[in-house]
Amino acid sequence: MTAVIDTVLDKAYGACVVLRGATLAVRPGTVHALVGENGAGKSTLVKILAGVVRADRGTLSAFGHTVPLASWDRARARAAGIGIVQQHGASAPALSVVENAALGVEGGPVLDLAPVAEQLAATGAKVGLPIDPYARVSTLSLGAAQRAELVAALRLGARLLILDEPTAVLAPVEVEGLLARLRALAADGTSVVIVTHKLDEVRAVADDVTVLRAGVTVATFSTADGPLDTSAIARAMVGSDLPPTMTVSPPAEGAPVALGLRGVSLGGLRDATLDVRAGELVGVAGVDGNGQRELALAVAGLERVARGTVMLGGRDVTRASPARRFAAGLAHVPEDRQHGGLLLEASIADNLALGRADVTGRFRVDRRRVLAHARTQIEVLDIRPPDPAAIARSLSGGNQQKVVIGRELSRPGLVAVVACQPTRGVDLGAVVRIHERLRAAAFAGAGVLVISADLDELLALCHRIVVVLRGAIVGEHVAGAGARAALGALMTGAA
């Protein structure tokens, strides 16, 4: 049987080499999992296959025909039968589902959307993913928008469907549904490539597995050779055994409340009440979009709460600006390091000193102290390259995140920390350092609130975890045995 895809690829962005001779071979009618940790190059690989990104060098054979890589673009890939559902979607929110589906294949200067809508509805019904073609994408949930893109790709007759981290925006039960659909599609003859770093999903759905590490294909596995060995896959992903997780013992009973929220309401978040004690690590779990953003904004003071109070180390900071909260002992690691965490065009040293009057001085900038502070943080967090003058934009995602963590967690007199998605898109080495640093902050007496869409991270890091669902805190569980099941149930409202 000729392979659906057979490829070897090279790709670099500037000085950053993303793919080095990475290979992928997909058998027809299979679900093929492309795994690797954050930053391994998985997204880039599949974007090249789909023609969204152009490779620097390599070969690609699709459905038995060799493809000229230099001219391989989205239109050609689509014509060849390759469909893709990208990680953050690629739909225009102001347009409807059918308008998005018609984009690029309008079929004439005047639009005739009715037949397209019919085809979308029919395709959706056939594969068991019903959609409303005339809905505007901005009104859809992330999961529904993703379904719509999937159906649109199938409508165009995709013989190979690529999904990049599709389960990141889904609750556990929706994940099961999606994976079942993918198995059915593969059985029907449409090959599927699913990019993921979650091994339980791989075990549930994959026929074959390709492991990418640092841009190189390091291993392949197949169910043709017997059941998949997930620990072998994990070892291939990381290159060694995962380091054992350290723990911080939970705070004593009488520890003071470092961060307290009482009846906080802001936007979609309603009546949130939560206590984080000094020395405690509390996680906030839940699928993105259930009120976590509002929670972070309320704690950081970036938006004024409609109702409720925020207490920091016993002081009422509800009306305080972010600057006053920093002075009162808060640290805030924002969700998006590139648009909120860092000044991308500034150096590491300048970023580490941003908003830190204790480092720069009140008026005249003490450049010696800025440099010394930078050198300290670079060492503590192993920031690479270890050059204080390096520009933030040139750093990898993990090192950028370390700079943000370094700036925030080095604040003197730290009372509470709120960290949002602290290791999203970060390589494992950096994940370890960042988790260590968060634990150290708790050990030093701060109350640490970690908001993350990655349940595994919270289970490894926190003492207890609360769940937000549709804007409300619906329950909590101490980390440990049975936590994952209980939290999963809370996240979907099944509890």
Add this chain to the structure above:
Amino acid sequence: MSWAELRPSPHLKRELIAVVIALLVSLAFGSVLMLVAGKAPGHVWSQMVLRTFGDEYLLGQVLYKATGLALTGLAVALALDVGLFNIGVEGQLVAGVLASGVVGAALPATTPAVIAIPVCLLAAAGAGALVGLVIGGVRIYRDAHEVITSIMLNASITGLALYIGNVALFRGGSTRGPDIAPGAQLPQLGFGGSSVNAVLVLAVLVVAGMWWLRSRTTWGRAWLAVGADPAAARCAGISIGRVQLLAMAGSGALAGLAATNFVLGHKHAFEEGLGRGTGLLGISAALLGRTHPIGVALATLVLGFLSVGGLAVADEVPKELTEMLQGVVVLAAAGAGPWLARREALQARAA
């Protein structure tokens, strides 16, 4: 202090190259225009240089123009640094002309210079700051696009000044108001009888001061952060609204201060149309100088040279040619920076 601190940032090198590219592009464009006008570019450019630098008066005029431009250029640069476009410098300049002309004339004739001059400077800067504050305020609190409100205010202030002049100030059918007090009049610096005056010294001091504030203090870091990435600045605790409002006030003050070059240093009275064009040209200066105070200062010398030199060779090519180059310079400077940044990224990949 280690060498690492003294090394110019990669950004600085790139900015310098961008300026050079912008100048070369303008040179090329100007040469093409000269050819269109039927003259040899080499001849025209060399004549421009020789006549301007060979004549003391013209040289003085270059400095005179550069003085006003330096202040309006710094005004636009400051606003750009916080992410705002202060196109209202023209109107702020007129407000400064009016304020210093009126206040200067209202002072008793025996006022000593040590009081008169600061009072007039304050009046000019204050008037400009007020206008800047209005533009910034409606932008921050009402989300009104500052480019449009600036342009509308420019026209409004010019009309208002003309009205006040006609009704209250102009003497005997002219468009010139009463003389300002002798104590407020600043001496001219000679240069063959040109208009360059003591405000040149003030401009140099302001350039140095702005440079120090921008590179060496936390204020400068705060306003640069707001302009570079408001989201990051907010998360780091910097108050965007406050920084932008203060910057607009400061920007207006600088533009208003530019008025003193014309009122205190040259005409010694409020006149209609005094300093016209300095505001608009200040935009070119700020962009050519890449919003760096020293860069802006050098850019004003280049633009001043173009302006005076264009007049000096007006018998060879239309003087409007150099006026056109003002716009070319802006586009070239705006395009060179990003283009270079992308070339750098591409080259790094090939390595």
Add this chain to the structure above:
Amino acid sequence: MIEAIFSLTVLVQAIRFAVPTALAAMCGAVTESSGVIDLALEAKLLFGAFAAAAVAHATGSAYLGVLGGVGAGMAVAAVQIWCALVLQANQVIVGIGLNLLALGGTRFLLQLIYHEGANSPAVPTFAGPLAANPVLWLAVLAALALPFAIRHTRWGLRLRAAGDRPDALVAAGVPPLRPRLYAALVGGALAGAGGAQLSLSIGGFVADMSSGRGYAALAMVILAGWRPALAALYCCGLALADAINFQLQLAGAGIPHELAQIIPHVLTILVLVIVGGKHGRPPRSLGRV
């Protein structure tokens, strides 16, 4: 005086005033809806006005002059797109730079071709009543056709996608530059025609004759939530106020003429300030490449 305000003269004058600004506004609405900030409306009006006058003078036909204006507007739009999307210069600066270039450039060409400082030689105008003016009909046609085109044609769909989320176009195999270029060219043609109306209606090109209409037009675009037909309507309202102001001045209404001249400018500011930024959101990807 009341008769002066509500007379036919005022209405006709208002329509004549409205056409250039309304066309410029439709240009701005279309270009910005595709995600490109358009501050170069002054430049399109000015170059359009000059080109129309020059072509009409050279050929003796005002109608050919309109084509000249249209061409000039499209040329400016093309340069704008090149600077903004290929060089990726800051789009606000590109607009302002082009406006500066137009101010100096039209003066330069005026000097070079006609050896005049401020006024071109007389140029043929449109004979007959207002109803015979082709630019007026173009404006009306555009106001009616644009909303339909944006909602129901391929050009419009891709334009909206470019202004909302260029990634969607990339995923669909369409480079975002193309729909933005087409949008800008259509807009440039309209604004260039508006410029033609400026010079051809008074029989010549006068230096700096756009006098801020481009910026006023953009203000109307923002107020209209980037809807082209509504923006054109707001421009008509502005022009009516202008015409009434003009009549009142002629009738000696007592407002000093210097102040009366600035009333439209002050009005624009007030409207922008009072209504604020809360009416319709700008295209999601406005200004981003």
